[in-house]
Amino acid sequence: MTDIPVLEVEGLTKRFGEHTAVDGVSLRLASGESLAVVGESGSGKTTTARMITGLESISSGTVTMGGRPLPGPRARTAERLAFARRIQMVFQDPYTSLDRHQRIGDGIAEVLARHAPLHGAELTRRRDELLDQVGLDRRQADSRPRHLSGGQRQRAAIARALAVEPELLVLDEAVAALDVSVQAQIVNLLAEIRGQRPISYLFITHDLGIVPHLCERVVVMREGRIVEAGPTAEVLTDPRDPYTRDLIDSVPRPGWKPRRRT
Amino acid sequence: MTSYQLASVVGRRARAARLRRLLRGKLVLVAAGAVVALVVLAAVFAPLIAPYDPNAVDPMAVSQGSSAAHWLGTDDTGRDIASRLLHGARPSLLAPLVVTVGAGLVGTALAVAAAWLGGWWDRAITAVLDVVFGFPGLVLAVVGAAVFGAGLKIAVLTLTIAYLPYVARVVRGSALKERNLPYVAALRMLGLGGGRIVLRHVVPNLLPLVLVQTATAFGYTLLDVAAFSFIGLGAQPPTAEWGLMVAQGAPGILAGAPQESLYAGLAIVVFVVACSLLGAGLSQRLTGGER
Numbered sequence: 001m002t003d004i005p006v007l008e009v010e011g012l013t014k015r016f017g018e019h020t021a022v023d024g025v026s027l028r029l030a031s032g033e034s035l036a037v038v039g040e041s042g043s044g045k046t047t048t049a050r051m052i053t054g055l056e057s058i059s060s061g062t063v064t065m066g067g068r069p070l071p072g073p074r075a076r077t078a079e080r081l082a083f084a085r086r087i088q089m090v091f092q093d094p095y096t097s098l099d100r101h102q103r104i105g106d107g108i109a110e111v112l113a114r115h116a117p118l119h120g121a122e123l124t125r126r127r128d129e130l131l132d133q134v135g136l137d138r139r140q141a142d143s144r145p146r147h148l149s150g151g152q153r154q155r156a157a158i159a160r161a162l163a164v165e166p167e168l169l170v171l172d173e174a175v176a177a178l179d180v181s182v183q184a185q186i187v188n189l190l191a192e193i194r195g196q197r198p199i200s201y202l203f204i205t206h207d208l209g210i211v212p213h214l215c216e217r218v219v220v221m222r223e224g225r226i227v228e229a230g231p232t233a234e235v236l237t238d239p240r241d242p243y244t245r246d247l248i249d250s251v252p253r254p255g256w257k258p259r260r261r262t
Numbered sequence: 263m264t265s266y267q268l269a270s271v272v273g274r275r276a277r278a279a280r281l282r283r284l285l286r287g288k289l290v291l292v293a294a295g296a297v298v299a300l301v302v303l304a305a306v307f308a309p310l311i312a313p314y315d316p317n318a319v320d321p322m323a324v325s326q327g328s329s330a331a332h333w334l335g336t337d338d339t340g341r342d343i344a345s346r347l348l349h350g351a352r353p354s355l356l357a358p359l360v361v362t363v364g365a366g367l368v369g370t371a372l373a374v375a376a377a378w379l380g381g382w383w384d385r386a387i388t389a390v391l392d393v394v395f396g397f398p399g400l401v402l403a404v405v406g407a408a409v410f411g412a413g414l415k416i417a418v419l420t421l422t423i424a425y426l427p428y429v430a431r432v433v434r435g436s437a438l439k440e441r442n443l444p445y446v447a448a449l450r451m452l453g454l455g456g457g458r459i460v461l462r463h464v465v466p467n468l469l470p471l472v473l474v475q476t477a478t479a480f481g482y483t484l485l486d487v488a489a490f491s492f493i494g495l496g497a498q499p500p501t502a503e504w505g506l507m508v509a510q511g512a513p514g515i516l517a518g519a520p521q522e523s524l525y526a527g528l529a530i531v532v533f534v535v536a537c538s539l540l541g542a543g544l545s546q547r548l549t550g551g552e553r
Contacts, residue, residue, distance in 0.1 A: 053451060054451070055447050055451070077455065080453050081453040083453075084451060084452055084453035085453075087451070088451060088452070089447075089448065089451055091444040091447075091448060092444075093444060096443045096444045096445060097443075097444040097445050097448050098445055098448075099445045099449070099463045099467070100445075100467065101463075101466050101467055102463070110454070110462075111452050111453075111454075114452070114453055114454060115453065157448070160448075160452065161452075163452075164452060164453065
């Protein structure tokens with residue numbers, strides 16, 4: 001682990017006209033560490049992720065990755081490629097985050113060819129290695145996305161992101177669109193990947209239930225602000241903010257009765 | 263009758279109805295496809311199958327009805343109508359093909375550029391297309407003929423310009439939707455260049471739409487080319503071309519020799535209807551089977 005954080009966010013703010021979607025969010029993510037950003041829809045967690053990944057413009061505040069700022073929209077190719085190796089993202093909807101006309105394997109090979117000096121058999125071997133790592137086989141590699149299940153597509157999206165060997169993987173509600181059993185598989189897969197290589201996760205979710213399986217620290221967002229932050233175990237067992245308590249209470253468990261929020 | 267037997271009878275009946283529906287839909291499609299294929303083949307092999315030189319006049323056989331020597335009769339200078347129809351299929355089909363392919367290519371390029379570049383570019387391209395859209399194709403053709411002289415090439419050029427907005431408008435809407443799909447953001451984040459994303463990912467995904475759009479337009483462009491020739495802004499005599507043949511045969515209608523206009527008109531109608539049916543069937547298939 002190095003001293004330079006993988007990700008450092010200072011006073012990040014996003015305004016849409018009069019409305020402030022994200023209000024002075026600061027985060028710090030050390031190398032190899034995983035952080036969950038939790039909150040209900042509209043809490044600004046996805047907007048935060050989109051600003052960090054450069055998909056949304058920043059109203060004010062700074063994002064630095066490995067000590068470097070985000071590349072601008074006119075950044076040169078080398079700079080963009082370097083940025084790609086710092087941060088990758090897995091999107092919520094695996095149906096639209098893959099090109100529907102491209103075979104899964106071809107999509108991964110395309111990314112590999114862009115980033116690594118690999119050709120021919122070597123490229124294919126690395127591609128199959130990645131597919132194998134996320135639990136996909138040759139048959140699925142030759143399929144187009146519409147012939148795969150939601151879970152398989154999300155595995156493909158993860159493999160594609162891993163192809164560039166990023167330092168940080170942003171998972172934006174990456175399991176929210178999947179069945180509960182498939183969610184568990186993907187969460188296990190993500191935990192497994194972390195055991196094999198140095199990678200940090202920024203896990204954006206509304207579901208506190210999966211957080212302890214993946215993240216050491218958690219940040220709770222509400223109405224664009226961070227209301228609570230700390231080690232996962234601490235926040236989950238001894239929440240200081242009443243909103244966090246509400247979120248914890250709404251995680252389904254044995255004997256759980258949905259309660260209306262006041 | 264047990265409920266099992268009942269279910270099987272009902273199932274059989276439903277299956278039969280579905281089969282009939284499918285067959286009827288398919289039959290029309292197959293018939294339309296056969297007509298289009300036949301006409302295209304006739305156009306390609308016209309010099310081989312036409313019984314006469316399309317421009318050979320015969321003063322001894324003027325304005326004749328159907329006979330063993332001239333299946334569809336002769337025109338007012340004694341030229342064989344069947345041969346002229348076969349040869350006429352070439353410019354009559356080629357001109358609208360050039361129009362649709364040209365409008366399809368340029369329209370798609372403009373639409374994708376507008377959607378992808380956005381902002382000022384999008385506004386400029388859309389504004390130009392809107393201006394073109396405001397001009398009826400006929401007005402453009404008259405202007406083109408006035409400036410460059412009447413001819414099939416000018417008609418093709420003006421029609422291509424006139425059809426650009428029809429393609430570009432629809433494609434731009436879909437390109438905008440495509441551009442905002444997460445996969446494009448994902449590919450950008452993965453470090454792929456804009457050109458590659460557009461050419462290798464966005465455009466291939468728009469291709470079925472472009473194909474349907476141009477295929478359905480083909481029938482209409484054929485009609486337009488024929489109409490331009492009919493009013494003298496397209497093919498010029500003595501070229502054998504369907505629209506021009508309808509015009510040249512017109513005096514004969516009153517003189518009791520309607521065959522030239524009649525058969526040329528029939529050729530246009532049958533082919534355009536077949537094209538429309540084929541285009542509609544194609545669009546159902548291509549857009550229904552997506553995703």
